[in-house]
Amino acid sequence: MSNKIIGLKEAIKFHGHLGPYLVLGLLAGRLGLKKTGAKKYFGLDVCVYGANKKPKSCLIDGLQLSTGSTYGKGNIQKRASRNIKIIMRNPENNKKLSLFITEQLKNKLDDLKGHRDSEKFAKGLFNLNTNKIFEQQ
Numbered sequence: 001m002s003n004k005i006i007g008l009k010e011a012i013k014f015h016g017h018l019g020p021y022l023v024l025g026l027l028a029g030r031l032g033l034k035k036t037g038a039k040k041y042f043g044l045d046v047c048v049y050g051a052n053k054k055p056k057s058c059l060i061d062g063l064q065l066s067t068g069s070t071y072g073k074g075n076i077q078k079r080a081s082r083n084i085k086i087i088m089r090n091p092e093n094n095k096k097l098s099l100f101i102t103e104q105l106k107n108k109l110d111d112l113k114g115h116r117d118s119e120k121f122a123k124g125l126f127n128l129n130t131n132k133i134f135e136q137q
């Protein structure tokens with residue numbers, strides 16, 4: 001079994017269910033660590049915009065799991081916004097990555113109806129190329 005699948009199983013165990021925003025958080029965090037060269041747990045400062053209400057707030061659990069940045073350590077925070085934006089910064093080298101969800105994906109997410117639909121979509125999302133999911137800046 002690949003690390004990727006184990007990661008998803010652990011995430012569901014922690015979060016309680018499988019949903020697309022959880023998956024988005026997992027993928028975004030992984031990308032953030034890679035692009036900024038940050039170390040997990042202590043190396044990345046994360047700021048999440050537009051994830052204040054469920055199901056969008058599920059994004060935050062995915063991010064905490066994948067980056068190891070947690071509320072307990074104070075290296076993740078959320079801010080109110082109309083649109084989802086994730087800013088990740090490695091304070092050691094000052095490398096920063098900003099992620100937005102593509103317009104196409106945003107529309108799909110808004111069209112999801114019910115738990116089963118969301119779960120199925122989340123599984124597919126996990127295996128999608130991140131270029132199709134996020135716009136990077």
Ligand SMILES: [Zn+2]
Nearest residue numbers: 019022055058
């Ligand atoms: Zn959730």
